[in-house]
Amino acid sequence: MPHMTDERVRAGLAREEDLSLLHEVSMKTAGVSHLEMCIQCGTCGGSCPVAQAMDHTPRMLFAMLRAGMRDEVLRSNTMWLCVSCYHCVVRCPQEVHIADVMYTLKSMAIQAKLYTDSTAPDFSQTFIDMIKMFGRSYEMGLASRHYLRHFPLRLPGMMPMGYGMLTKGRMSMMPKKIKHMDQLKKIMARAKQLELTS
């Protein structure tokens, strides 16, 4: 990729710092993102079941990435609305790992503290906190913390559902815990270090 960068910059088609954003996102994405290959065809937005609620379609967001509009991209609600249904991914003629790019943009927005609605990042963080404590997801703890913090007004309407889930044994009051929490904790601590240094 650096080779391509040089050429485009030399030809006056792009600024070094603009391309560096595209490159950064690409490098932070799992697998080979193919993000640089986007031809702006718009198939992604046309395939998206929640595009109507996004402030920028994925196609537009990728154009903005290329233009180096870091803050505007990271402030967008696009990645937070992505439901990871992979419709765009299988239709993309350039095989861009769109859903995974959305994950990358979420993590970058969190790090830059550029998200406007705190519900989604907070939900993810709570979910992960439970796993780090128990090794398994803990729906009761997750739901109660999340709803109390963000949707207290939804709680009365949700009581019958919560009651049904509890009485039918579909939600447990107590978390399940794995045997080797110590091992999982060591792995996660090392992974966190590696994330910071890479």
Next chain:
Amino acid sequence: MNKYLFYPGCSMESSGKAYGDSIRAIVEPLDLNFEEIDDWNCCGATEYLGINLIPAYSLIARNLALAAKQMNGTHTVVAPCSACYLNLAKADYYMQERPTLGERVNEALAAGDLQYKPGTLDVRHLIDILVYDVGLETIRSKVVRPLHGLKVVPYMGCMLPRPDYQHRWSDHEHPTELDDLLRALGADVIDYPLTTECCGGHMTQIGPETAFELIRRLIADADERGAHLMATVCPMCQMNIDAYQNETNHYFGTHYHMPVLFFTQLMGLAFGKEPDELGIGLELVSSRNALANIGIEVPVTQEPAGPHKKYEGLPMPRRWTKHEGKEAVK
């Protein structure tokens, strides 16, 4: 006996308990041996990937490493949950596609004396095993109570057939595996164009309005096509369509009553198992009336009373009976 390594996933013990129960009921008649991966942990669902890269993939890969240690006559991991399946399969694939990711993840795993060489295991979904390993012929031969007359829409969900890096499915948008399997059970399978549309995933928790619209589309279309019930392969889909149907109805002012069962529950019924053994009745939108269409009796369970019931006619004093809730919702 066909042996597989089994990764149940967290929901199999909680919200998707009926899935777990019905899987246990059908493995024996199909001569399958599912060996649970010892001390498996949560795959992180879609939550961790949006926070950190290396930790998210290390969390997933611990399961792959444990499974690889347990390989004994099989190298296939079976996951019944679509999100677990996708995470495990994707981790294996991306660790190969981007070797630096593989190296980092292995460095992290080494802190817990584990390692995983990508490509060692085959990660597959339960329905893939049933359709392609067990085979529809064998399944058909086990049917003692064909589901003739039960109108079912097959709902595959999104994370199973996509992105499908390993090319396991007949199609990315309209796969027919679930249709074929339900047909083998004798059910009247209804064409369902929305079969791989998304149920909203975690949006029921963080952006309910977005999720309610996705859920509405699914149940409205199933209802219009005259379905008695929906069959799903994913605990997240089941949870969203079942547990949030009441809220969705309230949000749109609709009165849908569309039960959604796991395909393994229908397999169990066709194999002659009893409803309570298959976790039937654990759903919040009762499948009782739907199954009565084909003469299967489900023990009565109390449905949660809807909080926002709309009454028709003049407001009159009402005497509540135990089953009134159900009639009013329907």
